[in-house]
Amino acid sequence: MDYLHELPVTLISVDNIEADDTIAYMCRSIFNDTNRYNVTVMSSDRDFLQLVNDGCNVWSPTKKILYDTDKVFTEYELSPENYLTYRALTGDKSDNIPGIKGIGLKTLQKRFPVLFEQDKRVTVEDIINISSEKESTSNTYNSINANREQLRLNEQLMQLHNVDISEFTKNKISVQMNNERNHLSKSNFIRMLAEDRMTLVKDIIGWLNNFNYLESHN
Numbered sequence: 483m484d485y486l487h488e489l490p491v492t493l494i495s496v497d498n499i500e501a502d503d504t505i506a507y508m509c510r511s512i513f514n515d516t517n518r519y520n521v522t523v524m525s526s527d528r529d530f531l532q533l534v535n536d537g538c539n540v541w542s543p544t545k546k547i548l549y550d551t552d553k554v555f556t557e558y559e560l561s562p563e564n565y566l567t568y569r570a571l572t573g574d575k576s577d578n579i580p581g582i583k584g585i586g587l588k589t590l591q592k593r594f595p596v597l598f599e600q601d602k603r604v605t606v607e608d609i610i611n612i613s614s615e616k617e618s619t620s621n622t623y624n625s626i627n628a629n630r631e632q633l634r635l636n637e638q639l640m641q642l643h644n645v646d647i648s649e650f651t652k653n654k655i656s657v658q659m660n661n662e663r664n665h666l667s668k669s670n671f672i673r674m675l676a677e678d679r680m681t682l683v684k685d686i687i688g689w690l691n692n693f694n695y696l697e698s699h700n
Contacts, residue, residue, distance in 0.1 A: 490666045490693055490696040494659060499647055508659070524540075566637065567605060571609065594612060596612075613626040
């Protein structure tokens with residue numbers, strides 16, 4: 483945090499709320515004007531792909547991939563609008579969220595082709611309704627019917643479209659966002675590195691010069 487205060491960036495940190503909820507709220511409520519804002523979320527957390535739209539991209543620093551709507555469709559064969567439903571069905575081992583056993587991309591493409599239509603939004607409830615209508619015709623539909631409450635819970639835990647935060651917290655986020663941005667202090671940054679005996683990059687001056695653009699637009 484001390485290092486970040488020496489860079490021309492705005493820091494937003496609110497107690498008792500996760501960073502992904504803060505980011506999601508800002509993307510959906512503060513930066514939701516696609517004609518005015520072009521937002522890039524930098525994260526390797528795939529849950530953010532559900533936020534991708536014409537005004538919001540996701541940069542994965544591990545994959546070195548910029549996800550826009552076309553890239554999400556190319557990699558997962560579905561639209562960002564349906565990515566949450568796909569994730570609720572397949573689960574997330576890293577967050578201990580179980581998917582429906584035996585269900586993967588190929589199974590979903592076969593049993594729920596509507597999920598992969600580019601201009602069709604499909605929710606978890608839609609998947610449950612389809613499975614109820616086709617009960618006993620395949621193990622896939624039976625598994626979904628038997629685990630419908632888990633599916634609903636998965637959707638609730640993973641969804642970033644409408645995060646559950648108080649109005650007080652939303653106001654704190656807005657206030658911090660509108661605070662005056664820090665100014666670039668190369669000398670302080672370099673001094674702190676020396677005091678901490680840290681090596682960030684070989685060419686620290688060149689690296690810090692990358693922030694000149696942000697400083698000029700402060």
